[in-house]
Amino acid sequence: MSSLKIAGVANRRQQSIYSPKEALYWIAPAAVVILFIFGYSLVSLFSQSFKYDGKWVLFENFSLVLTDPNFHTSMQHNLLLLLNVPLLVILAFVFAIILFETKRGMSFYRATVFLPYVLPIPVIAVVFGQIYQLHGALNVFLHSVGLGNFAQDWLGDPKIALGTMSSVIIWKEMGFGVVLLLAHIISLSSEVYEAAKIDGAGFFRTHWSITRPQIKNTIIFFALIEAITMVSWVFNYVYVMSNGLGGPGNATMVAELYIYRSAFQNKAPELAAAASVLLFMATLIFIVVFFRIQRKSISSMYKA
Amino acid sequence: MKSRKIFMAGAIALAMLLSACSTSSKDASSDETMAYPTENLTLNISWWGEQEAPGAGKWLDETIALYQKAHPNVTIKQVLQTTEGLIPAFEAAAAAKSGPDIQYFWGGIYTQQPGWDGHIVPISDYIKADELSHYINGKVEAGFQGKIWTAPWYVNASFPLLVRKDILTANGLTVPTNWNELMKICDVLSAKKITTIAGGVKDGWFGGWIYSMLGAQSIASQKDVINAVVGTTKFTDPEHAGWWTKLVESRDRKCWNDDINSVELYQAQQKFVDGKAAMTITAGPDAPNFVKKAGGDSNVVIMAMPAWSDGPNAGKLGTSSQTLGVTSWSKYPQVAADFIKFGHTTERLNAWYAATGSLPADDRFDMTQVTNPATRAFFEATLKGIPYLENFIPAQLDAEAVFKNVQLVLKGTMNAKEAAADMQAQMERLRKTDRKVVENFTAWSK
Numbered sequence: 175m176s177s178l179k180i181a182g183v184a185n186r187r188q189q190s191i192y193s194p195k196e197a198l199y200w201i202a203p204a205a206v207v208i209l210f211i212f213g214y215s216l217v218s219l220f221s222q223s224f225k226y227d228g229k230w231v232l233f234e235n236f237s238l239v240l241t242d243p244n245f246h247t248s249m250q251h252n253l254l255l256l257l258n259v260p261l262l263v264i265l266a267f268v269f270a271i272i273l274f275e276t277k278r279g280m281s282f283y284r285a286t287v288f289l290p291y292v293l294p295i296p297v298i299a300v301v302f303g304q305i306y307q308l309h310g311a312l313n314v315f316l317h318s319v320g321l322g323n324f325a326q327d328w329l330g331d332p333k334i335a336l337g338t339m340s341s342v343i344i345w346k347e348m349g350f351g352v353v354l355l356l357a358h359i360i361s362l363s364s365e366v367y368e369a370a371k372i373d374g375a376g377f378f379r380t381h382w383s384i385t386r387p388q389i390k391n392t393i394i395f396f397a398l399i400e401a402i403t404m405v406s407w408v409f410n411y412v413y414v415m416s417n418g419l420g421g422p423g424n425a426t427m428v429a430e431l432y433i434y435r436s437a438f439q440n441k442a443p444e445l446a447a448a449a450s451v452l453l454f455m456a457t458l459i460f461i462v463v464f465f466r467i468q469r470k471s472i473s474s475m476y477k478a
Numbered sequence: 479m480k481s482r483k484i485f486m487a488g489a490i491a492l493a494m495l496l497s498a499c500s501t502s503s504k505d506a507s508s509d510e511t512m513a514y515p516t517e518n519l520t521l522n523i524s525w526w527g528e529q530e531a532p533g534a535g536k537w538l539d540e541t542i543a544l545y546q547k548a549h550p551n552v553t554i555k556q557v558l559q560t561t562e563g564l565i566p567a568f569e570a571a572a573a574a575k576s577g578p579d580i581q582y583f584w585g586g587i588y589t590q591q592p593g594w595d596g597h598i599v600p601i602s603d604y605i606k607a608d609e610l611s612h613y614i615n616g617k618v619e620a621g622f623q624g625k626i627w628t629a630p631w632y633v634n635a636s637f638p639l640l641v642r643k644d645i646l647t648a649n650g651l652t653v654p655t656n657w658n659e660l661m662k663i664c665d666v667l668s669a670k671k672i673t674t675i676a677g678g679v680k681d682g683w684f685g686g687w688i689y690s691m692l693g694a695q696s697i698a699s700q701k702d703v704i705n706a707v708v709g710t711t712k713f714t715d716p717e718h719a720g721w722w723t724k725l726v727e728s729r730d731r732k733c734w735n736d737d738i739n740s741v742e743l744y745q746a747q748q749k750f751v752d753g754k755a756a757m758t759i760t761a762g763p764d765a766p767n768f769v770k771k772a773g774g775d776s777n778v779v780i781m782a783m784p785a786w787s788d789g790p791n792a793g794k795l796g797t798s799s800q801t802l803g804v805t806s807w808s809k810y811p812q813v814a815a816d817f818i819k820f821g822h823t824t825e826r827l828n829a830w831y832a833a834t835g836s837l838p839a840d841d842r843f844d845m846t847q848v849t850n851p852a853t854r855a856f857f858e859a860t861l862k863g864i865p866y867l868e869n870f871i872p873a874q875l876d877a878e879a880v881f882k883n884v885q886l887v888l889k890g891t892m893n894a895k896e897a898a899a900d901m902q903a904q905m906e907r908l909r910k911t912d913r914k915v916v917e918n919f920t921a922w923s924k
Contacts (some may be wrong), residue, residue: 238910307740332885441912443573
């Protein structure tokens with residue numbers, strides 16, 4: 175069965191108007207630019223991670239980074255931030271469905287949901303930094319509606335600061351997911367939904383059994399993009415909201431901030447390079463998974 | 479004949495030796511006599527300071543204009559950096575070996591480190607020793623192995639406690655003269671839901687101030703701290719760890735505003751101006767401005783942190799100078815140094831005081847211009863101040879142990895013992911990661 179699938183894909187590939195050699199010529203200019211920019215940076219990064227003061231020190235920098243409690247803490251926080259991904263996916267899916275079902279004013283609601291995603295992170299971080307102060311707008315609101323017991327020092331308390339930071343990240347990133355999923359849902363064939371309606375499928379059954387499987391690849395794509403974001407793309411949030419410290423204490427320290435502080439504040443570029451290599455490896459896992467899934471989905475498309 | 483040959487050989491050898499000495503031991507006298515460039519040139523200044531000495535930017539613009547008028551071939555551009563951006567921007571410039579010709583540095587370690595890293599040239603190579611000797615705190619903070627890295631610009635009293643008499647009087651209290659009195663004030667005011675000392679540690683820096691104000695009281699000199707940095711003593715020893723217990727005590731006695739962890743210092747200081755806090759702490763150059771905002775000298779007392787120990791530094795203000803240095807990649811170091819020196823002319827020193835109300839870092843400043851007795855007393859206390867402690871520990875230790883642990887202690891998630899132990903652990907780790915820290919600090923202390 176699987177050999178048949180592969181054969182199918184191969185046949186399609188053979189029908190391409192370009193030979194593999196020709197394809198290589200076409201992509202060569204872009205490949206050279208990418209190799210120059212990323213290749214040079216990567217070689218330089220790896221090289222620096224094995225040096226101190228210009229001299230080769232083998233794995234000493236890696237050993238120092240891997241035995242640094244601050245690095246452990248920052249990686250743990252990145253892993254905790256990964257927990258945001260399923261939440262983001264669920265919220266984005268739910269909001270996309272709600273918007274899809276909204277008959278009036280969908281454009282307005284869609285723009286409203288997408289707005290956070292297009293706002294600059296520093297602006298968001300500054301605004302939320304004010305809202306989340308102990309005497310900030312959120313706590314004032316909670317007190318005013320009789321929920322003062324829920325008021326917290328949202329960003330000042332190390333026990334909850336990372337969770338607070340997560341809420342801002344989710345609020346901003348969700349807009350991207352909603353627009354992405356909604357675009358796919360709108361493009362789905364209406365005949366399937368009409369058939370489901372005739373068969374008596376309700377709201378939940380329709381979207382769980384029809385919408386969800388059809389947009390599965392887009393959901394996976396969004397989940398992977400967000401996973402990469404949580405591992406290596408949250409620097410701006412943390413930097414602005416914690417004034418570049420990752421505080422209180424190390425409560426919001428993440429790997430990117432650790433690297434930045436090592437390189438530019440602690441004047442240890444070799445440790446920053448070693449930590450960057452480790453982070454690159456971690457991110458690479460997600461990238462590999464992403465390409466595998468992409469390849470799988472292309473295969474299934476050919477199959478279809 | 480033979481003796482003549484020996485004499486000639488000796489003379490040549492002596493000439494070569496003198497020639498070698500003149501090139502290897504560069505000093506200010508040789509550079510100051512160098513011909514001033516006549517070609518058109520541009521100098522770039524990257525600075526900070528408007529944040530703590532409002533009016534500094536106006537003074538700098540004036541100084542640039544006057545200097546350009548006197549030297550029409552020189553164009554000077556200036557960029558004001560943010561607090562968080564000052565060091566990273568300079569580090570990025572240093573990595574590229576391109577950027578400002580004149581760079582602003584805080585004192586002590588913030589001056590030493592770029593010197594050790596080769597990012598700046600000693601200012602003493604370009605400004606004569608007798609001129610530099612007038613620059614306040616130059617030797618203590620910027621001196622290294624007989625050279626001086628950077629030129630002090632203005633003095634930063636580090637850091638005064640500002641006390642509102644109206645709030646104390648209204649609550650039957652007086653200005654505290656020692657730590658115990660301060661704690662009693664905290665008890666009384668906190669019971670009435672009034673903040674005693676307004677502060678903010680969200681951005682971390684205030685933690686370093688608290689360390690210096692409390693930590694300096696139990697040591698004899700900055701060399702004690704350097705000893706702990708190089709490992710001769712430990713940050714868990716009583717003279718280095720005692721201040722953490724005082725910080726815990728101040729937290730337990732509710733001395734601080736309850737939102738200290740979620741606000742930045744400038745936000746908290748507004749509570750003092752608004753009459754919602756009895757005291758605050760501010761940068762020395764900005765203290766006279768705060769006094770004005772909070773009712774003037776009749777209402778506000780500027781003082782050192784009340785003494786909690788009987789150490790030689792207890793109850794004294796710290797003193798530090800913010801400095802300007804010349805980068806190692808500058809094509810015109812002698813012009814950059816000349817511009818810095820120009821800022822120390824009598825007219826410019828007076829203009830600095832007029833623009834900012836703060837003390838220029840030059841002992842030739844005519845103190846009679848300070849007509850306000852309280853400000854004058856404050857300046858005089860600053861000149862007799864003790865070295866500012868935070869400037870004598872590695873910046874990384876400051877950020878990773880002091881800034882962060884002060885946040886945790888004030889929030890109540892770390893106790894004094896844990897904070898001191900963590901500071902010691904961070905220092906031990908730093909000796910491994912910064913493989914030159916011991917060597918550099920040891921050389922600095924000599």
